[in-house]
Amino acid sequence: MKTGKLVLALIVQTTLWMGAMALALFWPAETWRWPQAWVFLTIFVVGGFGFGAWMIPRDPALLASRLDVFQKGQKGWDRLFLFPFLLLWYVWLVVMALDAERWRLSHLPLWANALGMVLMIAGFAATLVVFRVNSFAAPVVRVQSERAQHVIDAGPYAYVRHPMYAAAALYLFGIPLLLGSWIGFAVAPIFLIGVSIRAVFEERTLAHELAGYADYMRRVRWRLIPGVW
Secondary structure: OOHHHHHHHHHHHHHHHHHHHHHHHHHHHOOOOOHHHHHHHHHHHHHHHHHHHHHHHHOHHHHHHHOOOOOOOOOHHHHHHHHHHHHHHHHHHHHHHHHHHHOOOOOOOHHHHHHHHHHHHHHHHHHHHHHHHOOOOOOOOOOOHHHOOOOOOOHHHHOOOOHHHHHHHHHHHHHHHHHOOHHHHHHHHHHHHHHHHHHHHHHHHHHHHOOOHHHHHHHOOOOOOOOOO
């Protein structure tokens, strides 16, 4: 994809994504005066456009793959996984907006909101580290043979096989803390279980189709957390 089209796709897709999340938060909250939600959106806006601006001159192929949620060659089970996952994501935001702002069922202190913000930023920072070492970090499960994909074992991949999922765990638990929803916090483990299951199926695909991945799995024992799993 040419640079101009890549920039346009980044702007359009990121804007639509941010708009959808803003709608999922502020509409059920019935107010725009929700500082925690604005902080949440700011982190995602800076992260979304920041990652894109970083990738365009350094790794445009990675950005192009990140902007395509459904791709040719993607495993059918992964398509079935992503749709309910994305749907649950927006339902989760709506529920947190109702809980924290409209119905005010949860009451989290400011330090918990601040901790959530820190976890979100840490998750995005860890994701950037992954992008720096893995040009094949697409959002879908498929072997990118057209780009001569090979096993990545540098950086965080020397310690866990799925560092991006590990990074996601940080902001999955940070988001409900920032937004102030205990109900949202209780739902967060469902997302973590989902990505953990996906990690297992992804490994089976890579071990079967990507040369050297089975050996990599033997060298790096842990999937998400060293010493745990």
